[in-house]
Amino acid sequence: MKRCYYECLEVQKGAGGDVLKTAYRKLAMRFHPDKNPGDHTAEVKFKEISEAYDVLKDDQKRAAYDRLGHAAFEGGMGAAAGARGGNPFGDFAGGFGDVFEDFFGQMMGGHGKRQNRGQDLRYNLDISLEESFSGRAAEIRVPAQVACEACSGSGAEAGHSPETCPTCAGHGKVRAIQGFFTIERSCASCRGSGKIIRHPCKACRGAGLTQKERTLNVDVPPGVEEGTRIRLSGEGAAGVNGGPSGDLYIFLSVAEHPIFQRDGHDLHCRAPVSFVTASLGGSIEVPTLDGGRAKVAIPDGTQPGRQFRLKGKGMPVLRSAQRGDLYVELAVETPVKLTKRQKELLREFDAESQAGTHPEAEGFLARLKEFWSGGDGA
Ligand SMILES: [Zn+2]
Ligand SMILES: [Zn+2]
Structure with a gap:
């Protein structure tokens, strides 16, 4: 003789949804098979309370049960089955999966996803000042774990598929009560994957991932600086157990230049001239970072250290059409090795x-x- 569902859950007949849920959780944790390995009585009890809760949490099923008792769900002949025949409420006799869905699903919330996210990766890319000036399309090769081609990432050999882990019902996590606390830990049977692979793929030994070098095209925009990071979303390490991939961060390092020094968007360069040019005046040619040259007029009597600003000949401003300036600092050189004359x-x-x-x-x-x-x- 089946026990009354209300008795199973140790609640009053008119108990509300919250009371039912609390009662169910308390009992489900106490009699969960994980906590009572090999204890048949606990297993039966667990099924009983799961079944009771499955009916009572559903208003429609509960109404049917209140009216007809267990008869409401027996075979196809129950009154509640009506003209459609069969059990309108599905089979919940072995329904561990459903129970977990309901009970762990909401308690775990969304944070499971985050834990499975692949690692972020860092890649150091050295570029020249010219490349920082004009931008660069770089091809980089990054080691990456990618889904195994042989098994499409499932980890199971062709013709087989991974089975749902019976211990954790595919959740990858089990809960245990320690004192007043409920501890969530990774399922030991499936190592948190929620799946058991009985016939592992030979190519990846069941991991579903293989190490591979990937080639990525990186667009380095003009104006990047030392330490600029470029984020390639989703190009990091592959996620675990179906989690999303991490990101790839490209850290740029700009090499020193023999002629130009950078200061923000501006460039500086030193132009040595003879004391004759500085005294008499003249015109000198200075290089620009785009490979061209610019003329600088030196007035007569120019002193050393004087700066000439070439507007718009500096670095491009990242993601803008603006340019910094080029400052040419005059260095007057004292002549050496003079002839007698x-x-x-x-x-x-x-x-x-x-x-x-x-x-x-x-x-x-x-x-x-x-x-x-x-x-x-x-
Ligand atoms: Zn498991
Ligand atoms: Zn494989």
């Missing part, structure tokens, strides 16, 4: 120097005199 000419030049030829030196000298005389007076 050159020395003579310079001495002649010096003899002709007068007040105002070297204003900075003259000013400095005047300040020195004042400083030293002040020191004497003290």
Whole structure:
């Protein structure tokens, strides 16, 4: 004789949905087969409460049960089956799967997915300043775990398919009560995969994944800097147990340039000129990063360290049509290895120097005199 469903769940006949659920969870955890291995009585009890809950949680089934008792679900002849015949409520006699769906499904929420997500990968890509300037289509090869071709990622040999793990009913996790706490742990029978593979694929030994090198095309946009990261969504390691793939991050490293130094969007370069050019003025040619050249007019009497700004000749601004500037810093070089004649000419030049030829030196000298005389007076 079957026990009354309300008795099975230890609730009153008029118990509401929440009371039913709480009662069911408490009992289901106590009598769960995982917690009572080999205990037949617990197994029977577990089926009993599962069946009771399956009926009572459903308003329609519960109404039928309240009216007709167990007869409502017996064979095809029950009154509730009506004219359609058969059991309108499906077979729940061995329904562990359904029970788990209902009970673990909501408790586990969505966080199971996250745990199965593949790892993010990092790839270091070295580029030149020119490539950072003009952008670059790079082809990179990354080691990756991809779905095994032989078994399409199932891990099972051709003609077989993975079976749902009976221990965890395919959830990959089991729950256990420790004191007041419910501990969720990975199912030991299937190592968290929810599946048991009895005939493993030979190519991947049942893993469903194989190591392979993949070639990816990366579009490095103009204007990237040292440390810029490019994210390739979903190109990271493959997920576990059907989880989503991780992302691939490309970390860019821009090499030093022999001529140009970068400062944000601007470029700097040093242009040494002779003291003659600096004195008399002239025009010099400076390189630009696009491989071209630009003219810089040097006025006469230009001092060392003076900067000339070439507007728009700097780096491109990432994802914009703007460009930084190029700063050319003038370095005036003192000549060395002079010939006798050159020395003579310079001495002649010096003899002709007068007040105002070297204003900075003259000013400095005047300040020195004042400083030293002040020191004497003290
Ligand atoms: Zn399992
Ligand atoms: Zn395989």
